Amino acid sequence: MSGAQLPLDGRRPTAGVPTAGVPAVELRGVRRSYGRGAGVVHALGGIDLALATGSFTAVMGPSGSGKSTFLQCAAGLDRPDAGQVLLAGQPISSLGEESLTKLRRSRIGFVFQAFNLLPSLTALQNVLLPQRLAGGRPDKARAHELLARVGLGEHASRRPGQLSGGQQQRVALARALITRPDVVFADEPTGALDTRSAHEVLGLLRNAVDSLGATVVMVTHDPVAASFADRAVFLAGGLLAGELQHPEPRTVSDRMVTLAARPGGAPARDAASPSHPQG
């Protein structure tokens, strides 16, 4: 949301620094393998991708294609073996653990499939948690505003156990937005929800992009979920395998069927093979 050139320690941007045209997130030649020797798995075999500030991107691909690894690396939760991740133009992969933790707390928002709210805290306290962890002053007015935005203005003092799954995920979304992060990463945010709640959450993610200028990157298996995004990028075998602008459920679904059927849908197990993205 800030899109600025930021200091490496996760502090807020310096006023007046030009930001136009800088992607919110960029991956350059990102590789990540697991294991070694004959058993090595190239989960990401060299990813080059730029995600524009104020955009909503769905990351899709068959099971094992590298989506989670992509998200973990892009969000600074895991370190690539090679290549670089840039957040608002700044390389983050080489940051020390402490700086990376600060950066994640202040400049990245997360929405997980399992909501990950703290059960002993109220909705309001959960929303304020990232600010508290980042050492900032809790902005209660903003937290109330975000809760109202996700339709939970009346439920600020409820604990997660007193909320439905869809309501909990809406609290998680408000929590992800509280620090005005550069990017919100959502990992299967509707995976645990019924269709109606899923649509509400997806509509709110879309609204965060359109009304608040947020940048959202969402991993999903669901073509309908992907259709809320501006762009769907596809992974297969740890490589980029094309993308769709303004994805529609049918075209996304067709693409997924094609990718699942093609050889190499699973990650390479030996030497990394070159990338052959298909449009």
Ligand SMILES: Nc1ncnc2c1ncn2[C@@H]1O[C@H](COP(=O)(O)OP(=O)(O)OP(=O)(O)O)[C@@H](O)[C@H]1O
């Ligand atoms: N910690 C790990 N150790 C070993 N291999 C791993 C590890 N994490 C992931 N992998 C392997 O890396 C590949 C990519 O996994 P990843 O979880 O990124 O795929 P995915 O597209 O998110 O899959 P799914 O849709 O099933 O969640 C898979 O072959 C997986 O088995």
